[in-house]
Amino acid sequence: MSLNAPVATFPQDADGVLKLAAQSMFEVLAGATEGMMVVDRQHRIVWISDGYKRFLPALGFGSETEFVGRRVEEVVPNSLMGQVIDSGKPILVDLISNQSGTFLVSRLPLRDEAGAVIGGLGFVLLDHPETNMQPLMSKFGRMQSELEETRRQLAAEQSKARRPKHTIASFIGASPAALEVKRQARRAAQSQATVLLLGETGTGKELLAHAIHAASQRSHKPLVSINIAAVPDTLLEAEFFGVAPGAYTGADRKGRDGKFRLADGGTLFLDEIGDMPLPLQSKLLRVLQEQEFEPLGSNQVIKVDARVIAATSRDLQAMVARGEFRADLYYRLNVLPILVPPLRERLGDLEALVDTLMDDIARRSGMAHKMLSAGALEWLQQRPWPGNIRELRNVLEQASLMSDESVLDEASFAAYAQPGPLPLGGPAQAPSAPAAPAARTAAEPAARAAAAGETLRPLPELIAQVERDAIAQALSLTGGNRLAAARLLQISRASLYERLTRWPELGLAWKNTAIAQ
Numbered sequence: 001m002s003l004n005a006p007v008a009t010f011p012q013d014a015d016g017v018l019k020l021a022a023q024s025m026f027e028v029l030a031g032a033t034e035g036m037m038v039v040d041r042q043h044r045i046v047w048i049s050d051g052y053k054r055f056l057p058a059l060g061f062g063s064e065t066e067f068v069g070r071r072v073e074e075v076v077p078n079s080l081m082g083q084v085i086d087s088g089k090p091i092l093v094d095l096i097s098n099q100s101g102t103f104l105v106s107r108l109p110l111r112d113e114a115g116a117v118i119g120g121l122g123f124v125l126l127d128h129p130e131t132n133m134q135p136l137m138s139k140f141g142r143m144q145s146e147l148e149e150t151r152r153q154l155a156a157e158q159s160k161a162r163r164p165k166h167t168i169a170s171f172i173g174a175s176p177a178a179l180e181v182k183r184q185a186r187r188a189a190q191s192q193a194t195v196l197l198l199g200e201t202g203t204g205k206e207l208l209a210h211a212i213h214a215a216s217q218r219s220h221k222p223l224v225s226i227n228i229a230a231v232p233d234t235l236l237e238a239e240f241f242g243v244a245p246g247a248y249t250g251a252d253r254k255g256r257d258g259k260f261r262l263a264d265g266g267t268l269f270l271d272e273i274g275d276m277p278l279p280l281q282s283k284l285l286r287v288l289q290e291q292e293f294e295p296l297g298s299n300q301v302i303k304v305d306a307r308v309i310a311a312t313s314r315d316l317q318a319m320v321a322r323g324e325f326r327a328d329l330y331y332r333l334n335v336l337p338i339l340v341p342p343l344r345e346r347l348g349d350l351e352a353l354v355d356t357l358m359d360d361i362a363r364r365s366g367m368a369h370k371m372l373s374a375g376a377l378e379w380l381q382q383r384p385w386p387g388n389i390r391e392l393r394n395v396l397e398q399a400s401l402m403s404d405e406s407v408l409d410e411a412s413f414a415a416y417a418q419p420g421p422l423p424l425g426g427p428a429q430a431p432s433a434p435a436a437p438a439a440r441t442a443a444e445p446a447a448r449a450a451a452a453g454e455t456l457r458p459l460p461e462l463i464a465q466v467e468r469d470a471i472a473q474a475l476s477l478t479g480g481n482r483l484a485a486a487r488l489l490q491i492s493r494a495s496l497y498e499r500l501t502r503w504p505e506l507g508l509a510w511k512n513t514a515i516a517q
C-alpha cells in the first residue's frame with residue numbers, strides 16, 4: 001500500500017476500529033476454520049457455519065433444524081462450551097474427542113456492551129488434527145489410553161477394596177468342629193455383642209474376626225485391628241484412645257485418632273487381648289461399659305459405637321485365677337465366646353485345607369497348582385501341627401518351592417521330617433518318639449563316668465543348644481512370624497528378640513519371607 005493510498009473507509013475512532021476488527025475476524029474465522037457455532041446464555045445453539053454442517057451426520061443429526069435450538073451439551077458430547085459461558089473464561093486451544101472424531105477447537109465467551117456474558121462462540125480450528133498434528137496427537141492418544149487404563153484399575157481396586165478379605169465360607173472345613181465354629185460365627189454376625197475368639201496360634205481367629213465383621217450389619221464400616229502384643233506397653237494407650245493436639249511434642253504434636261475412634265460405627269478387633277497390661281485393662285473395661293473415652297492429654301469425652309471382637313491364644317481363665325487378667329474385663333469380653341479348635345482335633349478337614357492352601361500358594365507364586373500323593377496326605381495327617389493352619393500353610397509352601405514335581409509325595413516333605421527337637425506345645429504323639437532308654441548295666445560307676453565324660457558337654461553349652469534349636473523350630477513352624485514363635489515358646493517377644501541377637505542367622509533366614517496371613 002502506498003503512503004498516498006486513500007484511507008477514507010478506515011474508521012478513525014477506537015470504537016470503529018474494534019467493530020471493524022471484530023466483524024472481519026468473524027467473517028474470516030467463519031470461512032477459514034473448519035466450522036463455527038454460536039451458543040446463547042442458556043447453552044442453546046443459535047447458529048452454525050456452513051462448514052460445521054458436515055459434522056452433523058457423524059453427531060447423529062440429519063439436518064441443521066434438528067441441531068440448532070438444542071443445548072450444546074446434549075448434542076456435542078464432551079463439549080466445554082457451557083463451562084466457558086458459565087465461567088466467562090475462554091478456552092483458547094483444546095482437543096475434543098467424540099463419535100465424530102477428534103478436533104482442535106477454540107471457545108470464547110460473547111459479552112454485551114455492559115460486559116455481561118450473553119453466549120459463546122466456538123470454532124473448530126482443525127479437523128482430523130491426527131494427520132496435521134501427528135506427534136501431538138499420538139501423545140494425546142497415549143495419554144487418553146493411559147487415563148482409561150488408570151480409571152479401569154482404580155475401579156477394579158475400589159471394588160476389590162469393598163470386597164471382604166474373608167467371609168465365613170473362607171473358614172475351610174466340614175468337620176463337626178468346623179461346622180460348629182461357622183454356626184457360632186454366623187450367630188455372632190447377627191448380634192452386636194462382644195465376641196471372644198479363643199484358640200491356639202494359627203487356628204484362624206483373625207480370619208474369623210474378619211468374616212464376622214463382613215457378615216454383620218457393620219460391614220460397610222471399617223474393621224480396625226490392633227495386635228496388643230505387637231505394640232509396646234507404653235504406646236498402647238495412645239494407640240487405643242488417640243492423642244489430643246498439643247498433648248506432646250514431636251510426631252504427635254498435631255494429635256492423632258486412636259483405634260477406638262477409627263472403628264466408630266464398625267468393628268474393633270483386639271488381637272492377643274491376653275497381652276493387655278493390667279493398668280490398661282481397667283481403662284478398656286470403662287470404654288466397653290460406657291462407650292466413651294478421653295484421648296490422651298484431653299478432657300473432652302468422645303462417644304463411640306464400636307463392636308468389639310477380641311482374640312487370644314492364652315488361657316484367660318487361668319490368667320484371671322493368677323491375677324494377671326481382670327475378672328470383670330474377662331466377663332465383659334466373654335459374652336459370645338467361640339472356641340476355635342486346633343487342627344489336630346479336626347484332621348478330617350486337612351485334605352480340604354490342603355486343597356485351598358495349595359490353590360492360594362499357586363495363585364500367589366504364579367506357579368502351577370501342585371497335587372499331593374495319598375502317601376503325602378497320610379504323612380501330613382500324622383503330624384501334631386502345633387502351629388495349626390499357619391504351620392500347614394508354611395510346610396506346603398516350602399515343599400512346593402523346593403520340588404519341581406507336579407505331585408508332591410512324602411519325599412517332598414523330607415526336609416520337614418528331619419529328626420530334630422520335638423514339636424513345641426504339641427500333643428504327645430510326636431513324630432519321632434525318643435528311643436527307649438537302654439537297660440541299666442551293672443558297669444562300674446567309674447567306667448560309666450569316664451565314658452560319659454567323652455560325650456557330656458558343659459551344661460550352659462547344652463542349654464544354649466536346646467534354646468537355639470527350639471527357636472529355629474518355632475520360627476520354622478510359624479513361617480518366621482516372631483510373635484507367633486514367641487507365643488509357641490511361651491516367652492515374650494522382647495525375650496525372643498534378645499535371643500535372636502545371639503544367633504542372628506536364625507532371624508535372617510526368615511527376614512525376607514513373605515508371611516501369608
Ligand SMILES: Nc1ncnc2c1ncn2[C@@H]1O[C@H](COP(=O)(O)OP(=O)(O)OP(=O)(O)O)[C@@H](O)[C@H]1O
Binds near residue numbers: 171201353
Ligand atoms: N479354617 C481355615 N480355612 C482356611 N484358612 C485358614 C483357616 N484357618 C486359618 N487359616 C489361615 O491360616 C493362617 C493363620 O490364621 P489366623 O491368622 O487367622 O490365625 P490366628 O488364630 O489369628 O493366629 P494367631 O493367634 O497366631 O494370631 C492365615 O493364613 C489364615 O488365612
